[in-house]
Amino acid sequence: xxxxxxxxxxxxxxxxxxxxxxxxxxxxxxxxxxxxxxxxxxxxxxxxxxxxxxxxxxxxxxxxxxxxxxxxxxxxxxxxxxxxxxxxxxxxxxxxxx
Amino acid sequence: xxxxxxxxxxxxxxxxxxxxxxxxxxxxxxxxxxxxxxxxxxxxxxxxxxxxxxxxxxxxxxxxxxxxxxxxxxxxxxxxxxxxxxxxxxxxxxxxxxxxxxxxxxxxxxxxxxxxxxxxxxxxxxxxxxxxxxxxxxxxxxxxxxxxxxxxxxxxxxxxxxxxxxxxxxxxxxxxxxxxxxxxxxxxxxxxxxxxxxxxxxxxxxxxxxxxxxxxxxxxxxxxxxxxxxxxxxxxxxxxxxxxxxxxxxxxxxxxxxxxxxxxxxxxxxxxxxxxxxxxxxxxxxxx
Numbered sequence: 001x002x003x004x005x006x007x008x009x010x011x012x013x014x015x016x017x018x019x020x021x022x023x024x025x026x027x028x029x030x031x032x033x034x035x036x037x038x039x040x041x042x043x044x045x046x047x048x049x050x051x052x053x054x055x056x057x058x059x060x061x062x063x064x065x066x067x068x069x070x071x072x073x074x075x076x077x078x079x080x081x082x083x084x085x086x087x088x089x090x091x092x093x094x095x096x097x098x
Numbered sequence: 099x100x101x102x103x104x105x106x107x108x109x110x111x112x113x114x115x116x117x118x119x120x121x122x123x124x125x126x127x128x129x130x131x132x133x134x135x136x137x138x139x140x141x142x143x144x145x146x147x148x149x150x151x152x153x154x155x156x157x158x159x160x161x162x163x164x165x166x167x168x169x170x171x172x173x174x175x176x177x178x179x180x181x182x183x184x185x186x187x188x189x190x191x192x193x194x195x196x197x198x199x200x201x202x203x204x205x206x207x208x209x210x211x212x213x214x215x216x217x218x219x220x221x222x223x224x225x226x227x228x229x230x231x232x233x234x235x236x237x238x239x240x241x242x243x244x245x246x247x248x249x250x251x252x253x254x255x256x257x258x259x260x261x262x263x264x265x266x267x268x269x270x271x272x273x274x275x276x277x278x279x280x281x282x283x284x285x286x287x288x289x290x291x292x293x294x295x296x297x298x299x300x301x302x303x304x305x306x307x308x309x310x311x312x313x314x315x316x317x318x319x320x321x322x323x324x325x326x327x328x329x330x331x332x333x334x335x336x337x338x339x340x341x342x343x344x345x346x347x348x349x350x351x352x353x354x355x356x357x358x359x360x361x362x363x364x365x366x367x368x369x370x371x372x373x374x375x376x377x378x379x380x381x382x383x384x385x386x
Contacts, residue, residue: 013112014114074117
């Protein structure tokens with residue numbers, strides 16, 4: 001899957017997160033996580049995002065996550081939504097979302 | 099028999115509510131992808147609901163997804179997310195005809211096969227929101243073996259009828275409630291009364307609950323968590339009802355042991371319908 005434009009998904013409401021996805025000019029995958037609970041859950045958030053991107057076969061993108069205490073399922077859902085928007089894809093390959 | 103008194107709406111695009119709604123212990127929880135979600139957020143909400151459906155916190159609760167109309171640009175995508183997410187029930191909004199239910203059931207069957215779910219596992223229910231829907235209620239209720247309930251949705255229905263909520267005994271809803279309820283009973287499925295919109299008006303809410311309960315509705319659609327406990331308390335049998343039901347069952351048992359047919363209790367004949375009602379009252383005493 002190829003990221004072709006900038007896109008965001010989610011909100012900055014409590015228990016949610018805002019995910020920004022953009023093309024990466026250096027051809028790398030950069031994931032930046034900002035969270036008030038970064039010390040306790042930073043690794044888990046990073047891991048959930050990385051796994052989700054891997055399943056979607058995203059290897060080149062800049063992904064910035066502003067977490068507001070979201071649970072794992074919400075992180076995966078918001079990352080998926082932002083990626084699908086950034087890739088301008090209408091149809092979902094559900095096998096890559098599970 | 100599954101007890102369905104409360105079906106709690108949860109906006110599909112709200113992680114805070116999706117993450118906590120189970121703590122209020124409604125009998126069914128309904129993730130809403132329709133009116134609660136703006137058109138530009140439908141895609142993101144669909145993914146949230148797909149993942150929330152599989153969250154362990156919701157393992158032991160009946161999960162319903164309200165999809166957008168099938169012929170909208172969102173409907174079939176919502177349905178695929180619901181079936182793949184293993185929703186127990188799909189709620190079809192604004193159902194006017196049996197054909198709409200049959201079309202939904204046909205898509206559900208196709209998706210169950212596509213994603214490896216057991217055929218027939220996904221149930222459907224229809225929300226009746228128009229005069230046409232009320233008039234066709236029986237045909238809708240019996241349109242598919244997947245149908246497990248019909249719900250009357252008051253707001254759109256009253257707009258269609260060119261009237262509004264009056265409060266009190268709500269004569270404007272009487273025919274629709276009676277028609278939907280009769281259709282459900284004839285089809286042997288459950289019936290949900292309208293949602294009550296003013297979440298700060300407990301008195302009005304409980305007045306409406308009493309109407310629904312006395313008419314015979316299984317329960318109501320709810321739009322706020324605080325309505326769950328109010329509804330459950332109102333639907334619980336009173337101590338007087340419980341005591342009487344226990345006496346009926348004891349009397350019926352004794353009659354059976356002694357080989358008697360019909361017996362009487364406090365001057366009232368204890369026949370099969372009375373015994374069935376007593377069993378129903380007792381069954382409701384065991385749910386919180």
